[in-house]
Amino acid sequence: MEDQVKEWLRLDRDEVTRAEIQKLADENNQQELAERLGSRLSFGTAGLRAPMGAGFSRMNSLTVIQTSQGLAEYLLKKVPYCDYMGVIIGYDARHHSKEFANLVATVFKTKGIRAWLYEEPVHTPLVPWAMTRTGEGRNAAAGVMITASHNPAQDNGYKVYGIWSTWEPYERAACQIRPPQDSQIAASIIQNLEPVLWELPEGQHPLPIKSDVRRVYYNRMMKTLKQLRRYRTKKPGDKQLPPFVYTPLHGVGLRPMTDALQRFIDVNCEEDTDSEDNRLELDDEDHDYDWTKMFIKPPPCDEFGFPLSDTESSTSPTDAEEMELEGHQQAPEVVPQDINELEEHQQAPEVIPQDINELMTVVESQAQPDPDFPTVRYPNPEEKGALDAAIATADSKGIRLILANDPDADRFAAAEKVGDEWHQFTGDQVGVLLGFYISQNSNPDLETKPLFLTSMVSSNMLAYICRKLHFTVDSNDRQVPHRFVVWECLTGFKWLGATAERVGSSCYFAYEEALGYMLPWIIYDKDGISAALLFLQMCAQWGSPWLMLQRLYEEYGYFETMNTYWRSPDQATTTRIFENIRSLGKPYPKYVGEREVTRWRDLTIGYDSCGPDPFDWDNVYALPITPETQCITCWLGKSPLDEGIRITIRASGTEPKIKVYLECHAKRDRFAKDMAYEMLEFLAKEWLNDASLVMEDKYHFRKGLAYPHHERFT
Numbered sequence: 171m172e173d174q175v176k177e178w179l180r181l182d183r184d185e186v187t188r189a190e191i192q193k194l195a196d197e198n199n200q201q202e203l204a205e206r207l208g209s210r211l212s213f214g215t216a217g218l219r220a221p222m223g224a225g226f227s228r229m230n231s232l233t234v235i236q237t238s239q240g241l242a243e244y245l246l247k248k249v250p251y252c253d254y255m256g257v258i259i260g261y262d263a264r265h266h267s268k269e270f271a272n273l274v275a276t277v278f279k280t281k282g283i284r285a286w287l288y289e290e291p292v293h294t295p296l297v298p299w300a301m302t303r304t305g306e307g308r309n310a311a312a313g314v315m316i317t318a319s320h321n322p323a324q325d326n327g328y329k330v331y332g333i334w335s336t337w338e339p340y341e342r343a344a345c346q347i348r349p350p351q352d353s354q355i356a357a358s359i360i361q362n363l364e365p366v367l368w369e370l371p372e373g374q375h376p377l378p379i380k381s382d383v384r385r386v387y388y389n390r391m392m393k394t395l396k397q398l399r400r401y402r403t404k405k406p407g408d409k410q411l412p413p414f415v416y417t418p419l420h421g422v423g424l425r426p427m428t429d430a431l432q433r434f435i436d437v438n439c440e441e442d443t444d445s446e447d448n449r450l451e452l453d454d455e456d457h458d459y460d461w462t463k464m465f466i467k468p469p470p471c472d473e474f475g476f477p478l479s480d481t482e483s484s485t486s487p488t489d490a491e492e493m494e495l496e497g498h499q500q501a502p503e504v505v506p507q508d509i510n511e512l513e514e515h516q517q518a519p520e521v522i523p524q525d526i527n528e529l530m531t532v533v534e535s536q537a538q539p540d541p542d543f544p545t546v547r548y549p550n551p552e553e554k555g556a557l558d559a560a561i562a563t564a565d566s567k568g569i570r571l572i573l574a575n576d577p578d579a580d581r582f583a584a585a586e587k588v589g590d591e592w593h594q595f596t597g598d599q600v601g602v603l604l605g606f607y608i609s610q611n612s613n614p615d616l617e618t619k620p621l622f623l624t625s626m627v628s629s630n631m632l633a634y635i636c637r638k639l640h641f642t643v644d645s646n647d648r649q650v651p652h653r654f655v656v657w658e659c660l661t662g663f664k665w666l667g668a669t670a671e672r673v674g675s676s677c678y679f680a681y682e683e684a685l686g687y688m689l690p691w692i693i694y695d696k697d698g699i700s701a702a703l704l705f706l707q708m709c710a711q712w713g714s715p716w717l718m719l720q721r722l723y724e725e726y727g728y729f730e731t732m733n734t735y736w737r738s739p740d741q742a743t744t745t746r747i748f749e750n751i752r753s754l755g756k757p758y759p760k761y762v763g764e765r766e767v768t769r770w771r772d773l774t775i776g777y778d779s780c781g782p783d784p785f786d787w788d789n790v791y792a793l794p795i796t797p798e799t800q801c802i803t804c805w806l807g808k809s810p811l812d813e814g815i816r817i818t819i820r821a822s823g824t825e826p827k828i829k830v831y832l833e834c835h836a837k838r839d840r841f842a843k844d845m846a847y848e849m850l851e852f853l854a855k856e857w858l859n860d861a862s863l864v865m866e867d868k869y870h871f872r873k874g875l876a877y878p879h880h881e882r883f884t
Contacts, residue, residue, distance in 0.1 A: 171200060174207035178224070183368050184231040190224035213237060213356040214823065215348055215664050219318050219327035222266060229326040232365065234270045237328055238277035238314070239366065240359025245311050246281065247358075252311035256284030256304060259376070260297040261316035262578045263422050263539030264326050267291065270316045273368075274328075275376035280367045286310065287376035291422045291539060293579035294319075295697040298331045298344035300383050313344060320419075320550035320576040323543050330355070331695075345671055345694045346664035387692075388430050391700050392437045394691045395707055398611045399438075410524055411435075412709050414571040415564040417533040419549045419556065420540040421577025424532065426699045432526050434703050533563050543577070551576055551583035552597075552685060561585070561592055573705065575698040581685040582698040584705055586716045593716055598629035598731055600705065601681035603715055605632045606722065607708045608679050609639065609654050621655045621673065623666050623680035623688075626793060626803065627818050627831040631722075631729040632656055634835070638726060654678070660773075660793055661820075667694035683733065683831075723839070727813060730834045730842035732850055735827040736863040743862050744821050744828055748774070748800040751819070751857055758804075763852045765806040765815065773801040799823060812836035812845045817853070828858065 175195045182188050194203050206225025211218055211233050218237060222229045245252040257278050261271035268291070275285035286304065288296070294315050301310040313331035321327070330347050347355070411434075418424045535545050536559055543549040546556050551574040560572045570587040585594040595603075605622050614620035622632060633656035659665040663686055670677040670690040680688040686696035689704065705715070712718045723729075738744045752758075757777060758770035771778045776795035801820035808814050813835040820829055832850055836842035854865065 171195075171203040171207055174226075175203065178207060178226070178232075181363070181365060182224070182230075182232045183365070187224035187230050187232070210360075213240075213352065213359055215346070215352045215662065216823075217327060217329045217347070219321060219325060221324045222326050223324075229266075229270075229328070231269070231273055231368075234273050234316075234328060235277055235365045235368070236363050237359055238274045239281070239362040240357075241312065241314075241330065241355055242278050242281040242283055243362050244355050244358040245283065249311045253281075253283045255309060255311040256286055256377075258286050258297050258300045258304070258310045258313040258331075258379070259316075260288045260292045260294070260300075260313075262294070262318075263291040263541055264316075264318060264577070265323070265541045266326060267316045267541075270326065270328070271314075272376070274314050274316070276367060276370050279370065279376065283311070285376040286379050289378045293422050293426050293575075293699065294329070295580055295693050295695060295699070296383065296387065296426075297329075298693045298695050299387050300379060301331060301344035303383060303386070309344065315578075317578040319578050320548070320552075320581065322548060323541060345667040346662070348664040348668055384426075384429065388433045390692055391430060391689075391703065392433055394689055394700070395434065395703055396437060398608060398704070399707060399711070410710060411438075411529055411706050412571050413529055413531070413569050414573050414706070415531045415533060415560050415567070415569050417536045417557070417560045417572070417574045418539075418579065419546060419551065419574060419577055420536050420538070420543045421549065421575065421579060422539055423575035423577075423579035423698065424537055426579060427575065427702065428526070428530070430699050430703055431530060431706075434706075435524050435526060435529070438524075531563060531567055531569060533560050535559055539577075549577045551581065557583070557585055557592075557594065571709070573702050575702065576685070579698045580696045582687060582701040582705070583685050584702075584715070586714065588716050595715070595719075596731065597681070597683040597685045598631065598729070599719055600685070600701075601628065601683070601687060602631045602635070602722065603708060603719060604681065604687060604701070604704055605654075605679050606635060607704070607712070609636065611711075612678060614654070614678065619655065619676050620653075620678055621657055621676055623657050623659055623669055623677060625661045625666065625682035626658045626801075627661055627733070627820070627829075628681065628683040629729050629731055629833055630816060630835070631726065634729075635722070635726050658793065660796065663688065663694075663696050670694050683731070727835050727837050728839045728842040730836070730839075730846045732832045732846050733830070734850070734866045734868050735822070735829045736858050736865050738821075738826050738828050739862050740826070743860070744800060744826075747828060747858065747860060747863070748802065748819075748821070751802060762804060762806055762817070763849065763856075765809065765849075767804050768807050768814070769805040771803045773803075774799065800828075806849075809845065811838075811841040815845065815849055817849070819853075819857070828863070830858075 175191060178191050179188060182191070191203070191206070194206070206223070206227055208227070210226045211220050211228065218229060218233070220227065220229045224230060226233065245257075249255070259271050259274050259278075261267040271287060275287045278285040286300070294317055297313040297315045301313045304310045311332070315329040315331070316326065317329060318325040318327040331344050332347055332351065416424075416427060418427065545559055547553065548556065550556060557572060557574060560574060564570070564572055564587065572585040572592075574583040574585075575581065582600070583594065584600060585592050587593075601624065608622075612620075622636065624632060636654040636656050639653060657669065659669050659680075661682065663680075663682070666680040666682065666688060670680055670688065671694050677690045680690065682696075685698075687698075687701035687704075688694065688696050689700050692700055709715055738747070752772070752775075758767060758772070758779060760767055767779075769778075769780050771780075771793075773793055773796045775797070799821060801818070803816065803818040806815040806817070815832065815834045818831040821827070822829055830850070830853060832846055832853070834842045834846035834849070836845060858865075
């Protein structure tokens with residue numbers, strides 16, 4: 171590794187990381203040197219994400235500079251006027267995030283591209299939000315967010331957003347990158363490894379983003395939520411937001427959650443005015459707002475893009491320029507369907523404001539950003555134990571609802587106390603509740619073909635409900651068409667956001683099972699803050715979300731999802747496992763266990779036994795072929811106890827894992843669970859029975875069935 175050590179020491183100017191490699195070289199620690207210097211940190215659709223430390227395979231100052239140089243050169247080649255359009259840069263509260271963000275800004279300014287930098291840690295959605303609001307009639311060319319989301323404390327990451335669908339400068343949609351841009355950027359990085367500049371000249375700095383960006387972000391969120399609201403507060407304690415415990419899990423979520431909730435309370439007290447309906451057709455008054463006032467005006471620059479002076483415009487909007495929410499009429503009185511006969515939808519003459527301090531109780535030990543995440547093993551609300559502190563706080567205060575965000579606040583989780591036990595909602599359960607709530611509180615124009623989006627590994631429950639909801643009842647007791655269609659997308663919001671951008675106003679909502687929820691009228695990415703406020707609004711209208719979920723189960727059946735994984739030692743083993751599955755039948759196996767295969771889709775080789783997806787309006791394959799990723803989905807027929815099973819098995823794109831997503835639909839909870847566990851046991855014995863694979867310690871098998879760590883239902 172001598173050559174790699176010399177190359178690292180030649181390129182790296184960070185004394186800390188230089189010393190790490192020098193120490194390993196002095197100790198002749200060849201194994202550690204090979205791990206750190208033997209391969210490069212690969213750039214993919216998730217950008218970069220890895221442990222921090224010295225070496226080409228780690229997140230550090232050098233790899234951040236090299237990545238930024240490659241991205242900058244790519245933008246200069248692909249995006250007209252990108253130097254003028256600029257780049258939005260944000261960062262979370264992890265170790266070195268601010269340092270890395272300043273290095274990103276340094277590189278882009280060195281390349282002659284404007285760099286707009288948030289001056290303090292922000293939650294991730296503010297980066298794509300600001301990209302379409304740089305003023306002067308243009309989007310930013312790209313956005314960079316320094317975050318590792320809910321990864322362990324030793325990790326950090328580099329997420330990239332862009333106007334990737336068309337590269338039109340006036341396009342107003344900012345999405346995560348997706349193929350083939352990721353591989354093209356990766357190639358550009360390899361061509362630009364020599365650092366140009368490590369710090370800006372003295373007195374030079376990036377262009378700061380003013381707080382007005384947040385203000386209009388909250389205003390857009392409030393207008394969106396207001397148009398989905400069909401309740402009014404009539405008297406104290408009647409249809410108000412429920413009290414809840416909130417935890418940002420040591421991340422940046424407390425400030426945006428507090429600001430958004432206070433604005434939500436204020437807007438909830440405003441009087442509604444008359445209009446014709448409550449279709450989600452936002453006039454988007456912010457399009458006419460002078461967005462240049464939200465950013466510090468750039469001073470005159472030299473040929474390298476550096477300001478010639480420190481004088482900058484900091485003019486704030488006047489009161490007359492403040493964007494005010496337009497009143498929106500309460501929808502006509504609607505006679506709900508049977509399942510929705512939960513509450514009367516009546517407007518009250520008076521609205522009683524709520525005190526935010528009485529409404530939201532914050533988990534003090536997790537309230538402020540702390541990059542070490544000292545109270546949790548993993549700062550991921552999905553992980554066991556992550557909400558223990560919130561549960562203890564709620565129990566001590568007698569509160570029965572918990573809301574949580576991950577550290578960069580783009581994911582959202584909820585839990586409710588049912589009897590004496592806490593029920594933490596899965597991502598699918600929250601997604602179904604929010605989707606159903608939107609379907610019942612919006613009046614879509616059927617000519618726009620209204621739709622929801624889910625990922626291919628999310629539950630089929632929302633799609634099933636939408637297929638059953640052919641009609642609703644209008645104010646004249648007439649049945650009118652009210653059918654939402656659910657589209658599946660590949661896993662990740664790079665695909666959900668891009669699809670939402672492509673269909674425009676047709677998309678009302680998107681979610682994936684990993685606690686991600688998107689309201690496309692705000693941004694084309696997941697947003698944990700807007701999801702939390704929508705969930706609270708839903709609770710104010712319906713009451714207990716758990717009880718509403720049970721009513722949906724009783725009406726449409728139980729959908730038991732079981733998601734787990736097997737660790738694989740290498741790519742060759744993973745490929746062999748999938749080839750073994752394909753060899754079970756040509757072109758696919760006719761049975762899985764004793765169940766008939768009703769549909770088989772293999773995205774790796776581009777095969778679908780049903781041909782074009784029946785729900786794809788363009789009569790083309792709804793999901794693209796992904797030869798670089800192993801992914802098979804099969805649908806299995808009914809049994810006497812259930813309505814069928816769907817299985818997706820895929821190789822993780824970021825970890826050495828083979829992931830399994832299994833769902834059983836049955837009319838009874840017990841049957842759905844038992845049949846799902848039985849199928850998981852079959853897969854473990856027949857498809858994934860390899861000595862080199864290690865199954866997640868989440869389920870165990872007993873008496874022929876697979877169970878999570880609780881007893882079988884009797």
